[in-house]
C-alpha cells in the first residue's frame with residue numbers, strides 16, 4: 066500500500082472539492098487564428114485597392130438586365146431540375162424493373178447522358194435542327210425544329226437530361242436501400258407493386274436522396290451559366306452582353322458572382338428545411 | 352371443426368437445397384397452431400409459402416376456401432395476377448420477427464395504410480378502427496409516435512395491430528418475440544394470448560415453449576424440412592415419439 070502511494074498524493078493529502086480549475090491554454094490556436102485573419106485582411110485590402118470599380122458593381126447589381134437575367138437563371142434551374150428529378154425517378158425505377166428491356170433502356174440512358182460533357186449535350190440539343198429539320202409526330206405536330214428548339218428549350222433538355230442521368234443512379238441506390246422487410250409487409254397487407262412503390266418505397270427514397278437533390282439544385286443553379294454559350298439570355302449571358310459594350314468585365318462578373326452566391330445560399334437554406342421535414346420520422350427515442 | 356388452412360405437399364428448395372420436403376398441415380378456425388423446430392428447419396419458409404411471399408416449388412396452401420396464389424383451371428394451377436394474389440394475401444395477417452413497420456409513417460399511419468389503400472376505407476373510418484386496435488394492444492397513447500421512437504415490444508404490438516386492421520381470416524406469426532429483449536417478450540405474448548382467447552385462428556412459429564404449452568391447441572415440430580411430430584401441445588411437449596424431436600425439445604426445455 067505504502068509503496069503504491071509513495072510517488073503520488075497520499076489519501077490524507079487530497080485537496081477539498083470545489084477547487085478552481087485552470088483550463089489548458091492553446092497558444093497555437095491563437096496563432097493559427099491570427100495568421101488566417103491577417104491573410105483575409107490582406108485579401109480584402111488587395112481587392113479594395115485593386116483595379117475594380119466597386120461603384121460599377123453596385124450600380125449593376127440591381128440593373129434591370131441583370132435582375133431579369135437572374136430571373137431566367139432561376140427559371141432554367143427549376144425547369145431543368147424538375148425534368149432531371151422526373152427522369153431520375155422514371156429511369157431509377159426502370160433500372161430495377163423485372164423487365165430486362167426496361168432495365169437496358171435505363172442503363173443506356175445513364176451511359177449516354179452521364180458519359181458525355183453537359184456542355185456538349187447543350188450544343189447538340191441547340192443544333193439538333195441539323196439532324197432533324199422538322200419535328201414531325203404524325204397527327205400531333207409538324208413544325209420547323211428551329212422554332213421549337215429555342216435556347217430555353219435546348220438548355221432545359223440538355224441540363225435536365227444530364228441531371229436525370231445522375232439522379233437515376235441516386236434513386237436506384239435509394240430504392241435499393243429501403244428495407245426489404247417493409248416491402249414484404251406492404252405485400253402482406255395487399256398492396257400492389259405500384260402502391261408499394263408509391264406509398265412505401267418512393268417516400269423513403271425521397272428522404273435518402275434529399276442531400277443529393279440539394280447538391281443537384283445548387284449545382285444546377287451554377288450549371289445554367291453554361292447556357293450562356295447557346296445564347297440563352299440568362300444572367301451570365303446578360304452580363305457578357307453588357308461588358309462587351311462598356312468594358313467593365315470584372316465588375317459584371319463580380320455582380321454575377323454575388324447573385325449566384327445569394328441563390329446558392331437560399332437553396333441551401335431550403336434544403337435544410339426540406340430535410341428536416343422528410344427527416345421527421347427519423348427522430349430520436351421519445 | 353371447420354378447416355381454415357390446409358397446406359398440401361408444400362415443397363421448396365433454395366439453390367438445390369431442399370428446405371421444405373412436402374409439408375401437409377391443417378388448422379381449423381379458432382385454433383392456435385404453434386410450429387417449433389431448430390434454426391434452419393424451414394419454419395419461416397413454410398409461413399412464407401403459406402402467404403405466398405415465396406412461391407412453393409410444388410404443392411400449395413389453401414386458406415378459407417381459396418388456393419393461395421393460384422386458380423384451379425382444368426388440371427392445372429394457374430398463377431394469379433398480382434392484384435388477385437394481393438387480395439388473398441391481405442386475408443392473411445403476417446407478423447414478422449423484425450416488425451417491419453413503415454419507417455416514414457407514424458404508429459397510426461402504419462395501421463391505417465392498408466385499410467385505406469387496399470380496402471378503400473376513408474381516413475376517418477380507418478383511424479377510428481385503428482385506434483380501437485391500438486387500444487387493444489395497449490399502444491393508443493403512442494398513436495402519433497414514429498416507429499424509431501418505440502421499443503421493440505411496442506413496435507411488435509403496433510405490427511400486430513397493423514395486421515389485424517385488415518380483418519384477416521388467419522394470423523401468421525414468425526418468431527414475433529425473437530428479436531426482443533427478454534423483459535419485452537411478455538407484453539407481446541400477452542397480446543397474442545388475448546387474440547387466441549378471442550378465437551383468432553393463428554399459426555405461430557416460436558421458440559417460446561411456455562407460450563406453446565399454455566396457448567397452443569396443437570403443436571408441430573419441424574426438423575430438416577419435415578414435420579416430425581404433431582399433436583396436442585401437452586402430448587407433443589411431454590412425450591414426443593420421434594427421437595430427434597426428443598433431442599430438440601430436451602435442448603430447448605433445459
Ligand SMILES: Nc1ncnc2c1ncn2[C@@H]1O[C@H](COP(=O)(O)OP(=O)(O)OP(=O)(O)O)[C@@H](O)[C@H]1O
Pocket residue numbers: 365366370388389390391392393394395396397526
Ligand atoms: N431466400 C432464401 N435464399 C436461400 N436460402 C434460403 C432463403 N430463405 C431461407 N433459406 C434457407 O432455408 C433454410 C431454412 O430457412 P428458414 O428461414 O425457413 O428456417 P427457420 O426454421 O425459420 O430458422 P430460424 O429459426 O433460424 O428462423 C435455411 O438453411 C436458410 O438458409
Ligand SMILES: [Mg+2]
Pocket residue numbers: 394395396525526
Ligand atoms: Mg425463421
